[in-house]
Amino acid sequence: MSAFRIRPANGDDARILADMLVEAANGNSPRVRPRVAVLDDPHVMRYIAGWKRPGDFGCIAEDAHGAAVGACWARLFPANAPGSGFVAVGVPELTLGVNAQWRARGVGRALLQELGRAAAATGAARLSLSVDRRNFAQRLYVSEGYVTVESRLTADTMVRAVR
Template sequence: MNAFRIRPATGEDARVLADMLVEAANWDPARARSRVTVLEDPAVRHYVAGWQRPGDFGCVAEDARGVAVGACWARLFPANAPGYGFVAAGVPELTLGVYPQWRAQGAGRALLRELAREAAARGHARLSLSVQRANFAQRLYISEGYVTVASSETADTMVRTVR
């Protein structure tokens, strides 16, 4: 396994989170979209726009040289401007992105676990997310205790209790 370390995401990590949002959106290489196309989509852009707002939190995985290889972060969305994985106001919705060469090496799992610890430390009881059913990451979410609470034709909204 390649060595990586996890650190808190800061206000200076907006670019890193945007990069990881593009990775998350492009989980299926056969349907990959350009960075510009992904970040121009308002429904996707709001996961990183204005980072780091009050209430935003996250973590970044870095390799031994300090280069970001993945990130996981959470935001609160209001009911009138929900994210794809919205379940309720006050429940942070997470996003996880890891560069392909770092997938299946523990970085995503470590990021998810650190985000859950931080969510609990901040007093949140749950985390939510949305995942396409065909996305291999869904197996990771299930193994980390996320359960499906709503479904559409192709995606599931999942929630995990963190305290």
């Protein structure tokens, strides 16, 4: 049994989110981009730049020693500078990443569920995301109630109502 706990993400967690953003950006692709290249990419950095901005919220999974092993967070984007999974102003777009050593142990699903609860507390009516259709994470999102609202070449934009 893998012991982990989940806590809210706070303003001091930018470094942890950067680590998890690198995991998320590399997805489950065998082609792993180095951390510096990922974090040099403005299309990736827009998910954490200036963390924690008004409207940002998230949660972090930690191991028994308090080391971060995964994170899920959400951010609001304006219509003139949308994220990849943008659907509308006021709909936070989430990012999810788990350390490679901690994958397939329930951390990702637990983070996703906790982010849903955190979204409800903010009053958001929906959550959105963008996922590569070849990534098994797409099935994880479907099983957590996300529905595809737009399909591009290899990516789906998915949305879930917040209850």
